[in-house]
Amino acid sequence: xxxxxxxxxxxxxxxxxxxxxxxxxxxxxxxxxxxxxxxxxxxxxxxxxxxxxxxxxxxxxxxxxxxxxxxxxxxxxxxxxxxxxxxxxxxxxxxxxxxxxxxxxxxxxxxxxxxxxxxxxxxxxxxxxxxxxxxxxxxxxxxxxxxxxxxxxxxxxxxxxxxxxxxxxxxxxxxxxxxxxxxxxxxxxxxxxxxxxxxxxxxxxxxxxxxxxxxxxxxxxxxxxxxxxxxxxxxxxxxxxxxxxxxxxxxxxxxxxxxxxxxxxxxxxxxxxxxxxxxxxxxxxxxxxxxxxxxxxxxxxxxxxxxxxxxxxxxxxxxxxxxxxxxxxxxxxxxxxxxxxxxxxxxxxxxxxxxxxxxxxxxxxxxxxxxxxxxxxxxxxxxxxxxxxxxxxxxxxxxxxxxxxxxxxxxxxxxxxxxxxxxxxxxxxxxxxxxxxxxxxxxxxxxxxxxxxxxxxxxxxxxxxxxxxxxxxxxxxxxxxxxxxxxxxxxxxxxxxxxxxxxxxxxxxxxxxxxxxxxxxxxxxxxxxxxxxxxxxxxxxxxxxxxxxxxxxxxxxxxxxxxxxxxxxxxxxxxxxxxxxxxxxxxxxxxxxxxxxxxxxxxxxxxxxxxxxxxxxxxxxxxxxxxxxxxxxxxxxxxxxxxxxxxxxxxxxxxxxxxxxxxxxxxxxxxxxxxxxxxxxxxxxxxxxxxxxxxxxxxxxxxxxxxxxxxxxxxxxxxxxxxxxxxxxxxxxxxxxxxxxxxxxxxxxxxxxxxxxxxxxxxxxxxxxxxxxxxxxxxxxxxxxxxxxxxxxxxxxxxxxxxxxxxxxxxxxxxxxxxxxxxxxxxxxxx
Amino acid sequence: xxxxxxxxxxxxxxxxxxxxxxxxxxxxxxxxxxxxxxxxxxxxxxxxxxxxxxxxxxxxxxxxxxxxxxxxxxxxxxxxxxxxxxxxxxxxxxxxxxxxxxxxxxxxxxxxxxxxxxxxxxxxxxxxxxxxxxxxxxxxxxxxxxxxxx
Numbered sequence: 001x002x003x004x005x006x007x008x009x010x011x012x013x014x015x016x017x018x019x020x021x022x023x024x025x026x027x028x029x030x031x032x033x034x035x036x037x038x039x040x041x042x043x044x045x046x047x048x049x050x051x052x053x054x055x056x057x058x059x060x061x062x063x064x065x066x067x068x069x070x071x072x073x074x075x076x077x078x079x080x081x082x083x084x085x086x087x088x089x090x091x092x093x094x095x096x097x098x099x100x101x102x103x104x105x106x107x108x109x110x111x112x113x114x115x116x117x118x119x120x121x122x123x124x125x126x127x128x129x130x131x132x133x134x135x136x137x138x139x140x141x142x143x144x145x146x147x148x149x150x151x152x153x154x155x156x157x158x159x160x161x162x163x164x165x166x167x168x169x170x171x172x173x174x175x176x177x178x179x180x181x182x183x184x185x186x187x188x189x190x191x192x193x194x195x196x197x198x199x200x201x202x203x204x205x206x207x208x209x210x211x212x213x214x215x216x217x218x219x220x221x222x223x224x225x226x227x228x229x230x231x232x233x234x235x236x237x238x239x240x241x242x243x244x245x246x247x248x249x250x251x252x253x254x255x256x257x258x259x260x261x262x263x264x265x266x267x268x269x270x271x272x273x274x275x276x277x278x279x280x281x282x283x284x285x286x287x288x289x290x291x292x293x294x295x296x297x298x299x300x301x302x303x304x305x306x307x308x309x310x311x312x313x314x315x316x317x318x319x320x321x322x323x324x325x326x327x328x329x330x331x332x333x334x335x336x337x338x339x340x341x342x343x344x345x346x347x348x349x350x351x352x353x354x355x356x357x358x359x360x361x362x363x364x365x366x367x368x369x370x371x372x373x374x375x376x377x378x379x380x381x382x383x384x385x386x387x388x389x390x391x392x393x394x395x396x397x398x399x400x401x402x403x404x405x406x407x408x409x410x411x412x413x414x415x416x417x418x419x420x421x422x423x424x425x426x427x428x429x430x431x432x433x434x435x436x437x438x439x440x441x442x443x444x445x446x447x448x449x450x451x452x453x454x455x456x457x458x459x460x461x462x463x464x465x466x467x468x469x470x471x472x473x474x475x476x477x478x479x480x481x482x483x484x485x486x487x488x489x490x491x492x493x494x495x496x497x498x499x500x501x502x503x504x505x506x507x508x509x510x511x512x513x514x515x516x517x518x519x520x521x522x523x524x525x526x527x528x529x530x531x532x533x534x535x536x537x538x539x540x541x542x543x544x545x546x547x548x549x550x551x552x553x554x555x556x557x558x559x560x561x562x563x564x565x566x567x568x569x570x571x572x573x574x575x576x577x578x579x580x581x582x583x584x585x586x587x588x589x590x591x592x593x594x595x596x597x598x599x600x601x602x603x604x605x606x607x608x609x610x611x612x613x614x615x616x617x618x619x620x621x622x623x624x625x626x627x628x629x630x631x632x633x634x635x636x637x638x639x640x641x642x643x644x645x646x647x648x649x650x651x652x653x654x655x656x657x658x659x660x661x662x663x664x665x666x667x668x669x670x671x672x673x674x675x676x677x678x679x680x681x682x683x684x685x686x687x688x689x690x691x692x693x694x695x696x697x698x699x700x701x702x703x704x705x706x707x708x709x710x711x712x713x714x715x716x717x718x719x720x721x722x723x724x725x726x727x728x729x730x731x732x733x734x735x736x737x738x739x740x741x742x743x744x745x746x747x748x749x750x751x752x753x754x755x756x757x758x759x760x761x762x763x764x765x766x767x768x769x770x771x772x773x774x775x776x777x778x779x780x781x782x783x784x785x786x787x788x789x790x791x792x793x794x795x796x797x798x799x800x801x802x803x804x805x806x807x808x809x810x811x812x813x814x815x816x817x818x819x820x821x822x823x824x825x826x827x828x829x830x831x
Numbered sequence: 832x833x834x835x836x837x838x839x840x841x842x843x844x845x846x847x848x849x850x851x852x853x854x855x856x857x858x859x860x861x862x863x864x865x866x867x868x869x870x871x872x873x874x875x876x877x878x879x880x881x882x883x884x885x886x887x888x889x890x891x892x893x894x895x896x897x898x899x900x901x902x903x904x905x906x907x908x909x910x911x912x913x914x915x916x917x918x919x920x921x922x923x924x925x926x927x928x929x930x931x932x933x934x935x936x937x938x939x940x941x942x943x944x945x946x947x948x949x950x951x952x953x954x955x956x957x958x959x960x961x962x963x964x965x966x967x968x969x970x971x972x973x974x975x976x977x978x979x980x981x
Contacts, residue, residue: 361851368855372859372863373866376863382865382866383865383866384863384864384865384866385863385864385866385885386859386862386863386864387862387864389862390858390859390862390863393858393862394858524900524919524920525900526898526899526900528898576923586923588923605920605921606920606921613898615900615920617920704909
């Protein structure tokens with residue numbers, strides 16, 4: 001089985017290479033047959049990857065611990081669901097999952113656009129196939145999930161980290177992956193447009209949907225991450241500016257910017273270079289995010305281990321990516337000239353431009369701050385760190401500015417807004433903002449950031465309501481139906497615009513939730529039985545500690561009663577669970593009392609069983625639930641914008657008043673459902689522990705250096721260095737090393753000792769870089785590079801041969817057809 | 832694109848860029864913390880008085896004042912020790928001998944840990960980052976261990 005898997009991965013690489021080569025050559029030679037064979041090969045990659053994925057899942061289900069990857073991420077006791085999802089639980093499998101998704105998405109995209117974008121498809125296939133090749137190459141030479149133990153097959157696996165055995169962790173990573181991988185499709189189309197020179201706006205239409213879908217999944221992934229952090233981690237917040245969270249946020253910023261600026265290109269033929277840049281940047285950031293979390297460049301709880309070789313390969317790929325894509329862009333600059341100039345700064349184009357700059361700046365800032373510790377170490381030699389306060393200080397004003405633009409943009413006219421026009425549009429929203437702001441000041445709200453946020457939210461909401469009401473009125477006059485029906489008809493007639501507005505409404509609600517953080521109140525204290533504490537409108541009384549036991553774990557639960565405004569609202573039970581095998585590290589079970597206004601969030605931080613006293617972290621989080629509700633609305637808005645154009649239009653035109661109210665009820669119901677699903681069921685992660693380890697501290701710099709050069713040989717720690725590993729084996733090895741150092745061993749002698757002891761260079765963090773080893777390092781690269789050169793040369797030669805005039809008429813025929821199709825599309829897209 | 836327009840764009844980009852860099856620089860100097868091991872600091876402690884630090888070492892001799900959240904403990908690394916004071920909730924993994932990173936400022940009286948400034952390294956079976964590195968390999972007080980597959 002594993003041999004078959006490895007073979008499949010290898011064949012995928014070969015087939016993908018053929019697909020890229022054949023398509024490039026076919027496109028240049030105008031040979032339909034060659035291109036078709038390339039596309040066929042491209043589909044074949046999807047099939048092969050599916051089979052390979054099925055094999056690894058089968059291996060998980062059948063507990064084939066001979067495969068190292070299965071051994072590391074599964075054990076016999078693991079529930080089936082987690083056995084299956086362990087597929088993407090580790091580094092190697094997640095790369096494989098990535099390729100699978102990419103091949104599936106690529107196949108769908110190619111199938112859908114094959115006729116309408118005939119001239120682009122060969123290059124799209126080639127670009128996607130090359131990206132696949134990179135990841136397949138990674139797997140084959142470095143991270144093969146099908147790698148097996150040669151001897152000593154373990155009887156049982158080591159099990160997936162219990163923290164990942166959690167429903168959110170089942171859907172959160174794939175959701176982010178879908179978002180990440182989806183961004184490859186727009187990139188491929190952009191590259192194809194650049195390569196062919198068909199730089200009209202048709203490639204944009206092909207990728208708009210893909211970007212929207214990917215954007216939605218990216219948003220979903222980020223939101224799920226927040227919910228998980230809030231419910232499971234027990235520190236009272238949801239976003240900690242962790243490098244891995246940031247890695248997901250970076251492409252989100254640029255994709256959001258693209259979704260906006262693409263409208264300017266469609267409407268006004270401007271920003272064409274800019275859009276291309278955004279597409280490239282977004283794709284680059286997805287790769288960079290992967291690189292950041294998988295190579296150990298930045299440290300994070302979520303990151304996979306440090307890996308120099310992987311870092312090197314990623315760096316090479318990213319360099320090539322940047323050089324080629326921006327090189328093409330510069331080469332095609334003359335074709336990308338804007339058709340119009342910016343007429344006025346008080347126009348919708350300008351608002352979009354501002355929105356784009358802010359989003360791009362956010363991306364750059366977050367990237368900079370995330371990389372700052374690494375950068376400072378590289379530049380100054382000293383590791384300086386920046387924490388969440390630094391991020392917040394910057395992102396707060398940026399977020400507020402974006403929120404303001406969300407309101408301002410739709411109010412401005414294209415090209416140029418006149419004074420009358422401005423007065424007409426801005427009157428009510430500004431009034432709403434001023435009234436809200438004034439009201440808040442009068443009520444004594446003194447948190448400027450949150451206050452501004454509320455006022456801006458009122459402004460944006462008023463804008464949206466005004467847009468809907470005015471639009472509906474116009475429609476009402478001409479259709480004669482009631483206002484609600486007209487509003488629905490309005491949405492149906494222009495899904496993208498009004499879907500977008502609904503997304504904005506979701507953003508406003510999320511912003512409200514974030515602003516609530518400004519009024520967060522918390523208390524850390526020790527309570528004896530009978531004592532209580534008041535935080536905000538809530539108070540909680542501690543009644544004592546109960547210790548109970550079930551088959552799996554010992555549960556220490558604080559028996560508490562919560563009051564709101566003096567009235568009892570019921571018992572709450574924050575707890576700590578000590579799993580029998582993992583008593584060293586209890587899990588924290590947060591007690592959350594949700595409400596529309598406030599969440600009461602109580603963490604049991606410590607306890608004294610004899611005195612029945614306990615320490616608590618009591619947090620009152622205002623408005624936090626609006627974040628999840630806001631996301632629900634955002635998702636609905638995106639779906640409306642995504643629906644096939646005719647689906648809603650027919651419904652809304654034909655259906656009279658009664659039924660229309662019915663559909664609005666459906667929308668409401670959906671909303672409630674989504675809201676409800678955003679309040680997730682309480683799923684508890686399990687804690688995880690290893691035996692207590694006393695750490696042997698290196699006595700000399702030399703010893704510390706050597707600890708960094710030897711890896712832990714327990715076989716489970718993923719080749720962590722001795723200086724970093726905390727397991728028991730590492731502990732013994734550190735003691736052993738300390739002994740060697742004491743005996744006066746030199747560096748070479750120590751390395752020799754370990755090579756002798758384990759019979760290979762496996763314990764060395766880096767292979768000894770000389771002689772045969774150097775060759776071993778170089779071979780895969782040499783083969784990869786040679787393959788790439790060969791494929792390129794073949795493509796070039798094939799495309800050169802037979803460039804005769806007889807091909808020309810055929811080209812013209814296909815082009816004429818393509819143009820006809822494009823014309824049809826353009827006509828259809830006209831409002 | 833005419834020459835004058837290019838110049839205009841270049842100048843405004845330059846001005847904006849400089850302004851942002853200046854702001855970034857000023858806020859960075861307020862918000863950055865040095866990341867040091869105990870022995871790197873305690874050989875010349877006076878040089879570090881008043882500076883915000885993240886100090887990496889092993890906790891020992893942890894004492895708590897009865898009925899309070901006032902902790903006192905030693906942080907040792909590379910043969911040097913510093914006494915730390917802290918008030919608040921400590922992470923579950925904070926025990927004698929555990930590897931910690933404490934945030935705060937150093938003074939002649941010892942190291943004053945800021946609120947939520949105790950992070951203890953979690954022994955992770957997952958192939959997570961190395962211990963004691965900033966940015967999340969360790970967790971603030973009250974935070975459960977995390978790792979995610981992405």
